[in-house]
Every structure is written in structure tokens, then in C-alpha cells.
Amino acid sequence: MILRPLRSMDLSLFLLLLSLSIPALALEDPFDCHFQVNGLKYDLTPLAGEHTVTRERATPPTREVDSVRLSLCSDLATQKDVSDPDQCPLGTRVCLTKINRKDDTDRIVSVIPIAQTSTLNPSYTPLSSPKGVSILFHGASYPHPINATDAEQSVNITLLCTPESESEEPEPKFISYNGELLELEWSSRAGCNFAGEDKDGNKGETPEDGGSSESSSLSSVGWFLLLVFVAFAIYMSAGAYYNYSTYGASGIDLIPHRDFWMEVPYMLRDVVSHLCSTVRPRRSSSHRGGYIAV
Numbered sequence: 586m587i588l589r590p591l592r593s594m595d596l597s598l599f600l601l602l603l604s605l606s607i608p609a610l611a612l613e614d615p616f617d618c619h620f621q622v623n624g625l626k627y628d629l630t631p632l633a634g635e636h637t638v639t640r641e642r643a644t645p646p647t648r649e650v651d652s653v654r655l656s657l658c659s660d661l662a663t664q665k666d667v668s669d670p671d672q673c674p675l676g677t678r679v680c681l682t683k684i685n686r687k688d689d690t691d692r693i694v695s696v697i698p699i700a701q702t703s704t705l706n707p708s709y710t711p712l713s714s715p716k717g718v719s720i721l722f723h724g725a726s727y728p729h730p731i732n733a734t735d736a737e738q739s740v741n742i743t744l745l746c747t748p749e750s751e752s753e754e755p756e757p758k759f760i761s762y763n764g765e766l767l768e769l770e771w772s773s774r775a776g777c778n779f780a781g782e783d784k785d786g787n788k789g790e791t792p793e794d795g796g797s798s799e800s801s802s803l804s805s806v807g808w809f810l811l812l813v814f815v816a817f818a819i820y821m822s823a824g825a826y827y828n829y830s831t832y833g834a835s836g837i838d839l840i841p842h843r844d845f846w847m848e849v850p851y852m853l854r855d856v857v858s859h860l861c862s863t864v865r866p867r868r869s870s871s872h873r874g875g876y877i878a879v
């Protein structure tokens with residue numbers, strides 16, 4: 586009988602799989618442009634993608650340009666031609682850049698992550714006249730221009746319900762920025778609510794009729810688990826087919842990487858005892874010994 590050290594490769598692979606699945610389960614769903622408020626549904630996907638709004642003001646002898654890049658449904662992409670300190674970090678959805686312009690020379694003076702996925706904490710307020718909805722997103726802290734104390738940044742995007750028109754989607758408008766709150770306005774059909782079942786027709790009037798709406802969509806955790814399950818099923822059947830066609834295996838030998846899967850229960854036990862031994866003093870005598878028979 587050959588003894589060999591417990592295969593730390595397998596153990597680390599197992600731990601890797603475990604650690605990949607835990608954060609995916611623990612993460613909150615990032616905002617995906619679908620939300621409900623007071624039983625009214627909104628779908629902001631027509632506004633997806635990157636948009637830019639600018640405001641330019643004379644501050645002689647220079648001009649001050651405020652440029653907002655926003656992407657509501659996903660994180661902004663990094664800009665290739667801009668150095669890192671001159672752009673918002675990864676995970677930003679609304680980024681305000683203040684530029685000072687003199688004789689056609691631009692100097693970036695502030696880069697402010699106004700809304701970030703990790704701190705987004707969205708809230709919604711339906712508006713009745715004019716009809717629409719306002720959404721509030723949160724971001725990082727940034728020194729206030731008046732007293733340089735850290736101010737939590739946020740953006741209030743007022744979406745005004747305008748029926749679909751033949752022209753292309755209008756772009757957002759810059760309303761104001763006071764050092765902590767950025768106000769934008771956007772006229773779009775995405776500002777109109779719809780009752781869940783009536784997505785294409787009759788937008789905007791009927792509040793939805795209670796419970797029937799929740800069932801239709803899987804959460805992203807649900808999708809993740811389904812994906813893992815499907816991947817596992819494909820792996821098992823492809824592996825079994827391979828073992829069958831290559832080695833003529835049958836029965837339990839069909840399981841791909843059989844040795845690995847047979848060890849999983851022991852690995853779990855090892856993981857648990859490792860975790861416990863960091864809390865309690867190690868009892869080396871009753872330990873599994875770190876060797877397995879092959």
C-alpha cells in the first residue's frame with residue numbers, strides 16, 4: 586500500500602470553489618434598472634449605456650466645465666486615454682469631473698464619484714405633475730468646495746415621463762450641483778411606469794394588480810445557482826461519457842475525477858477541523874494524519 590501526502594492541490598481547489606461561491610451568494614443584487622415603487626413598475630433599460638452631460642460657465646479669465654459621465658444600469662467603463670487619478674474608480678455609475686479651461690487648454694481639477702455600485706442605496710419617489718419618478722443614488726465622500734469637510738455625494742435623477750417619440754432618446758440635462766447633491770433631469774419613456782403584465786401596450790396608467798408580479802423573474806442568486814447546477818450536470822455527464830468511451834468504465838468509475846469527489850467529505854472534515862484548531866488547541870493524536878491510502 587502506498588501512502589502519500591494529502592493532496593493539498595485538491596484541497597486548495599476545493600477551497601477555491603467554496604470561496605468563489607460564498608461572496609456570490611452574500612452579495613446584494615446590484616441595481617439592474619428594474620424597480621418598483623408603490624406597486625408601480627419601472628424599467629430604465631432604455632437609458633442604459635454611457636451618457637455624458639456637461640455644463641459650462643464663465644469664470645474669467647477661465648471657463649469652468651462640469652462634465653458628468655453616467656451609466657445607470659452598469660458600472661462605467663474605464664477611459665483608456667485618461668490617467669487613473671483623473672477618472673473615477675471602478676464601480677462608479679455617475680462620475681462628475683470639474684475641468685478648468687483656459688485658451689483651449691483643459692485641466693482636470695476634481696474627479697467626484699457621485700454614485701457607486703457598492704454604496705448606491707437607491708431610493709425612488711414617484712412624481713405626479715409632471716408625471717415621472719425621481720431616483721436618488723449615493724456615492725463616495727468628497728471634500729465640500731466651501732469648507733473642505735467630507736460630504737456624502739449623491740445624485741437625484743428626475744425622470745419625466747414622455748411618451749415614445751420618433752426622434753432618438755433625449756439626453757439628460759444638468760440642473761445643478763451644490764457640492765454634495767447633483768441634480769439631473771431626463772425626459773424619457775423610461776420615466777413612465779407600467780403594470781407588470783402590460784409592458785408593450787398601455788404604459789403608465791394602471792397600478793398593477795397585487796401579487797402576480799413577483800413570480801416571473803429569478804433573482805441573480807437564483808440564476809447563479811442554476812448556472813452552477815447546469816455546469817455541474819454538464820461536467821458530470823461529459824466526464825461519465827469520457828470515462829465510458831475511453832476506459833469502458835461502468836458503475837461508480839463513471840464519475841469524473843472520482844478520487845477527488847470521494848475525498849470531498851474528508852476535505853470538508855479537514856476544513857472544519859482546521860477551522861476548529863485555530864480556535865481550540867490542536868489535538869494531533871486524533872487528527873486524520875494527513876495521509877490517505879491509494
Ligand SMILES: *[C@@H]1O[C@H](CO)[C@@H](O)[C@H](O)[C@H]1NC(C)=O
Pocket residue numbers: 729731732733734
Ligand atoms: C460645510 O458646508 C456645507 C455647505 O454650506 C454645509 O452643509 C456643511 O454642514 C458644512 N460642514 C461643516 C462641518 O461645517
Ligand SMILES: *[C@@H]1O[C@H](CO)[C@@H](O)[C@H](O)[C@H]1NC(C)=O
Pocket residue numbers: 710712719721741742743
Ligand atoms: C429630487 O428631485 C425631485 C424633482 O425636482 C424632487 O421632487 C425630489 O424631492 C428630489 N429628491 C431629493 C432627495 O432631493
